[in-house]
Amino acid sequence: MLQERIQRHDWYHRTIPQLFAETCAALPDKPAIVFEGRTTSFGALQAEVDRVSQALLDLGIRKGDVVTTLPSPTPEFAVLYFATLQVGAVVNPLNLLWGTLEFSGVLPRNAPAVIVTVDQYGGRDYLQLLRESLPDLQFHGAGKVSSASVPSLRQLVCVSREGRRHEGVLDFDDWVAAVREVDAGRIAQLRDEGHATDIQFICQTSGTTGLSKSALWDHRPPLATVNFAAKALAYTEDERYINLSPFYHNSGIFALNLNLVLAGTTLYLMEAFRPAPALDLIDREGITATFGFEAHWQGLRRVPGFEQKRFTVRKALLAGEPTTIDLVRSMCPPGAVINSLYAQTENGPLISLSEHDCVDARINRSTHGRPLPGVEVVIKDIDTGERVPQGQAGEICYRSPYMFRGYLGQPDETRQAYDAEGYFHSGDYGNFDNGYITYLGRLGGVVKSGGENVSTTRVSTLLLEVFADRFEDVKTVGIPDEYWGARVVSLVRTRDGAPLADDAALREACKGKMAAYEIPRNFLAWEGEWPVSPEGKINFKALQAWAQEQLART
Incomplete structure (x- = not known):
């Protein structure tokens, strides 16, 4: 099934609910989701999705x-994702x-008809957070709500892992249990x-330079x-995939679509990424595939x-240096298939992938692969906007056939x-050499030091090459400096906890090997x-603050 879909270019002609329903019908008894020891088959998953679809229709x-x-x-939100798309709504x-x-900035722009939220997660109370974000939120009983700042909002539904009930808020389990009859014909018609x-899909950008923008995706x-x-992973229908990412991140949605929609493979979920339990699950279940940040x-x-x-992971996608x-x-x-990637929300999100059959270790180690078929990449000077020579x-x-459909309510920003x-300007720093992309960080991670543009990502990579026998890992930040503009500072984790040499000796060792x-x-x-962060990305702001504090003491 998987290879036939790839050969037919089903991604271009079909919708997510259409492919999902076809997968569930073809593999009714195969395990679809495994969560906390409970297994849901594809057939049972489709039935749950249909029931939640009907619950959505009953809400209007x-x-x-x-x-x-x-x-x-968790499974509740996986089911809700497919049910929302199945009735033609936007998740x-x-x-x-x-x-x-x-929240107070994005919710009025996105104009939801219903909000479905966890009550508690990671020590935070999200019902209270919504009340603080929308101070005009009014509760009218049975989950019916209204807000002058979000006039589209009609309903608030809550998922509680501990089985709590909250006054004025519709409980997810009670909401679904109240469905008396599923109108399968109507649901199938909407899907078809x-x-x-x-x-x-409305996918939020990272918001690193301001309030998060709302990127619109079609299927x-x-x-x-x-x-x-x-294709790049040589994925098969026998894979077992563990999701390490949150469902508000592209990589969590990727896990749903890869395994439950396209490939018909078993997806293992965890309520939150914790390394030791994840490793136990990989060992016990023979997990074969995953995606992970560094x-x-x-x-x-x-x-x-x-x-x-x-x-046992033998099919790995990775994002990082x-x-x-x-x-x-x-x-x-x-023999594991290991592919690094470069991705961005606006391209849905994948832009380039390394190739599993590339035998050149240098290319695999130093680049983020080739652009997807049809994606055109150029590199432009960050000051003049002119194209730069290859390798600079x-x-x-990039221009791409997989682009988003603009930022919701922000036509000027889209234009x-x-x-x-x-060409879409990514806001990312990198180079394109002999057909391969190397991502060197956000432009915010490019610092101007002594009048030169310095990629902190590239500095870390070079230091790991120069001191391969002494440095286990390196992260580099830019610290504001009156003389240099930005002072380039590297935080080093040495091998076996060995003491770090002084700055002068390390700088001397770098001469002739780095600019x-x-x-x-x-x-x-x-x-x-x-x-x-909970997404698994390195928190460079925390590293920068720590470095500034350390340098201030010297």
Whole structure:
């Protein structure tokens, strides 16, 4: 089934609900989701999705309505995702790390008809957070709500893992249990009427330079991503995939679409990423595939007793510095397919992938692979906007058949994101050399030091090459400096806890191997894990603050 779908380009012609229903019908008894020891077959999963679809229809949700979620990576929200799309509505996951500023700014723009939220997660109370974000929120009983600032909002539904009930809020389990009869004919009609070009997803950008923008996806961008990822991974219908990501992140949605929609493979869910339980699950269940940010891989590898576990992952996608591939290769069994990638929300999100059959270790280690078929990449000078010579670093710009459909309610921002040649300006720094992309960080991670543009990502990569026998890992930040503009500072975790040499000796060792302006002014010793966000990304703001504090003491 998987290979036939790839050969037919089903990602281009079909919708997510159409492919999902076809998968469930073809594999009714196969395990679809495994969560906390409970297995749900594809047939049972489709039945649950149909029931929640009917619950949405009973609330008055219609084609084009927005269903906003504050989701945990659990079966309830997986079912809700497919049910929302099946009735032709638009799903909009919001980041659980946000505060009142982000929620109060984004919710009025996205205009949800219903919000489905966790009550408690990671020590936070999300019902209280919504009340603080929407101070005019009024409760009218049985989950019916209203808000002058979000006039579209009609209903508030809550998922409680502990079985709590909250006054004025509709409980998810009670809501679904109240469905008396599923109108299968109507649901099938809505599913069959869907088109690949229908808007089905509002994906929030990272918001690193301001309030998160709301990117609109039709069915093609996320299906193209899983289609080409499956090809690059040599994915089979026998894989077992563990999801390490939150469902408000692209990579969590990727796990749903790759396994439950396109491939018909078993998906293992965890309520939150915890390295030791994840490693136990990989060992016990013989997990074969996953996606991870750099910190996910480091977290798994640094679990005490890792060597005594069976690490059975043989199909791995990774996001991070190119050298992360060395770490992942050391963890996986011989012959594992390990692909690094470059992705961005606006391209749904995959832009490039390394190739599993590339035998050049240097290319695999130092680049993020080739652009997907049809994606055109150029590099433009970050100051002039002119194209730079091949191999020179600048802003990554691209034209693509998998692009988003604009930012909701922000036509000016959508228009300004493209230049006169029709290239989308990514805001990312990198180079494009002999057909391969190397992502060197956000432009915010490019610091101006002594008048030169310095990629902190590239500095870390070069230091790991220069000091391969002494440095286990490196993270580099820019610290404001009156003389240099930005002082380049590298935080170093040494091998076996060895003492870090002084700055002068380390700088001397870098001469002739790195550009003079790339050599850090300071090296700081770091012990233990890097600080990370719940998505598994390195928290560079925390590292920068720590480095500033350390330097202020000297």
